Amino acid sequence: MQNFADPFSLAFRLILSGDAELLTIVLLSLRVSLTAVFIAALIGMPLGAALAVGRFAGREAAIVLVNALMGLPPVVVGLCVYLLLSNAGPLGVLQLLYTPTAMIIAQVVLVTPIIAALSRQVVEDLNGEYAEQLRSLGVSRAASVPTLLWDGRFSLMTALLAGFGRAIAEVGAVIIVGGNINHVTRVMTTTIALETSKGNLALALALGIILVTIAICVNAAVGMLRGGARQVVHA
Amino acid sequence: MRDGQIYAGGAPALPGILPLLAEGLVFQAGGRRLIDIERLRIAAGGTTIVLGPNGAGKSLLLRLLHGLIAPDAGRLAWAGRPADAATRKLQAMVFQRPVLLRRSVAANIDYALKAHGEPRAERAARVAQALEHGGLAGMARQPARTLSGGEQQRLALVRALAVEPAVLFLDEPTASLDPAATAAIERLVSEAARNGTKIIMVTHDIGQARRLGDEVVFLHRGRVVEHSDATAFFQDPGSREARAFIAGELVL
Ligand SMILES: Nc1ncnc2c1ncn2[C@@H]1O[C@H](COP(=O)(O)OP(=O)(O)O)[C@@H](O)[C@H]1O
Numbered sequence: 391m392q393n394f395a396d397p398f399s400l401a402f403r404l405i406l407s408g409d410a411e412l413l414t415i416v417l418l419s420l421r422v423s424l425t426a427v428f429i430a431a432l433i434g435m436p437l438g439a440a441l442a443v444g445r446f447a448g449r450e451a452a453i454v455l456v457n458a459l460m461g462l463p464p465v466v467v468g469l470c471v472y473l474l475l476s477n478a479g480p481l482g483v484l485q486l487l488y489t490p491t492a493m494i495i496a497q498v499v500l501v502t503p504i505i506a507a508l509s510r511q512v513v514e515d516l517n518g519e520y521a522e523q524l525r526s527l528g529v530s531r532a533a534s535v536p537t538l539l540w541d542g543r544f545s546l547m548t549a550l551l552a553g554f555g556r557a558i559a560e561v562g563a564v565i566i567v568g569g570n571i572n573h574v575t576r577v578m579t580t581t582i583a584l585e586t587s588k589g590n591l592a593l594a595l596a597l598g599i600i601l602v603t604i605a606i607c608v609n610a611a612v613g614m615l616r617g618g619a620r621q622v623v624h625a
Numbered sequence: 626m627r628d629g630q631i632y633a634g635g636a637p638a639l640p641g642i643l644p645l646l647a648e649g650l651v652f653q654a655g656g657r658r659l660i661d662i663e664r665l666r667i668a669a670g671g672t673t674i675v676l677g678p679n680g681a682g683k684s685l686l687l688r689l690l691h692g693l694i695a696p697d698a699g700r701l702a703w704a705g706r707p708a709d710a711a712t713r714k715l716q717a718m719v720f721q722r723p724v725l726l727r728r729s730v731a732a733n734i735d736y737a738l739k740a741h742g743e744p745r746a747e748r749a750a751r752v753a754q755a756l757e758h759g760g761l762a763g764m765a766r767q768p769a770r771t772l773s774g775g776e777q778q779r780l781a782l783v784r785a786l787a788v789e790p791a792v793l794f795l796d797e798p799t800a801s802l803d804p805a806a807t808a809a810i811e812r813l814v815s816e817a818a819r820n821g822t823k824i825i826m827v828t829h830d831i832g833q834a835r836r837l838g839d840e841v842v843f844l845h846r847g848r849v850v851e852h853s854d855a856t857a858f859f860q861d862p863g864s865r866e867a868r869a870f871i872a873g874e875l876v877l
């Protein structure tokens with residue numbers, strides 16, 4: 391039985407030596423999740439803003455739905471995207487299953503409701519304050535959306551970070567649609583799952599340490615944004 | 626009243642959107658008639674002060690006249706025509722608590738000019754002019770929300786004036802300001818009035834009403850109880866409520 395401390399020292403050695411395999415996995419994770427958050431932001435922020443300022447039939451129901459979708463279980467998202475992309479599925483011809491693109495798609499599905507729901511809250515609060523002033527300046531409700539998104543930028547950044555935190559840490563969706571193929575679709579979480587079950591604790595731990603560090607940095611960034619926003623906004 | 630009067634010293638010719646006529650104006654909520662005005666005619670020229678106790682409906686009236694909320698009944702006419710994009714473009718409003726964008730002082734003014742459709746080439750100069758006008762030139766790049774209360778309201782006021790409105794609505798713009806900041810706002814408002822901007826201003830500060838007002842609309846429980854020349858109003862108010870209000874009694 392190996393010493394419990396051994397995997398730790400091995401893990402740190404992997405990180406400090408800039409191990410190539412480790413680096414590939416971390417970079418793929420970042421590429422997949424950052425791309426997914428970027429695309430989810432392009433969809434989710436205008437969607438959230440539209441839900442916040444729009445007046446259309448079904449708005450209330452749409453808000454309830456988006457809020458509910460925030461809690462989608464990653465494995466279910468993975469399963470649905472799998473069915474969509476598998477050879478028999480409607481998008482099977484694209485041959486995307488087991489590629490990073492498939493993982494990005496799954497994470498976009500996972501993250502868009504989070505960004506949309508949080509953005510709606512941010513924009514709705516801000517609109518409560520701005521609406522009459524903007525109408526007075528001659529800015530219509532539709533035209534006020536970019537203004538509200540820009541002026542809510544600090545709070546919206548926390549929505550993006552929340553989405554990123556969710557994406558980088560989930561394993562259920564990417565393992566189903568990515569397949570955890572070595573050098574192709576292995577990201578931090580799927581590698582941790584696999585290597586732990588194989589008993590290769592050093593690599594798993596090294597990735598775990600990096601993942602936790604990223605999570606802490608994301609949360610610290612959220613905290614700093616809140617503090618910074620308060621200074622600019624409420625001083 | 627003083628129809629068609631052009632103010633002495635008024636620089637530009639007044640764009641013809643006045644008089645403003647409200648007829649049968651009703652706004653209700655929760656089964657209560659919060660505004661119930663048979664007829665109110667506000668003519669061009671000078672400063673109209675809307676006076677009345679708290680909860681009389683002064684803010685509601687201003688928002689109705691400016692078109693921010695829709696009445697449940699009644700009509701508004703600007704120079705005989707219903708409100709439209711053109712009449713709206715000639716109005717501006719300053720709120721009791723200034724609503725400043727989360728941007729720099731200069732960007733707040735630029736935003737208003739852009740929303741008003743002013744060409745980009747002209748905006749920088751007009752922003753600088755407005756900042757100068759409001760005594761804010763040294764704070765152009767500062768985030769607007771880091772200004773003091775008085776500076777914030779001054780910014781809101783010069784931002785409203787930057788688009789050169791024919792009619793400026795003000796809702797208790799000095800309610801939470803100290804005397805020095807109040808004086809600065811009053812100076813800008815009377816200067817605008819002298820330059821031909823029609824001022825329609827809510828206050829419950831009788832001193833301010835005396836200093837700035839040419840005529841007074843006295844509102845009580847959503848009704849116009851009195852509408853008269855300022856001098857006449859303060860010397861010899863025609864209604865019991867206005868008399869009590871001027872005397873500093875509690876009018877409920
Ligand atoms: N949207 C609304 N719904 C219900 N009541 C309102 C609404 N807006 C204002 N009121 C009520 O109408 C009355 C007049 O309000 P307001 O115009 O703000 O008074 P003030 O003369 O102090 O400015 C108050 O009793 C207020 O509570």
Ligand SMILES: [Mg+2]
Pocket residue numbers: 683684685796797
């Ligand atoms: Mg009020």
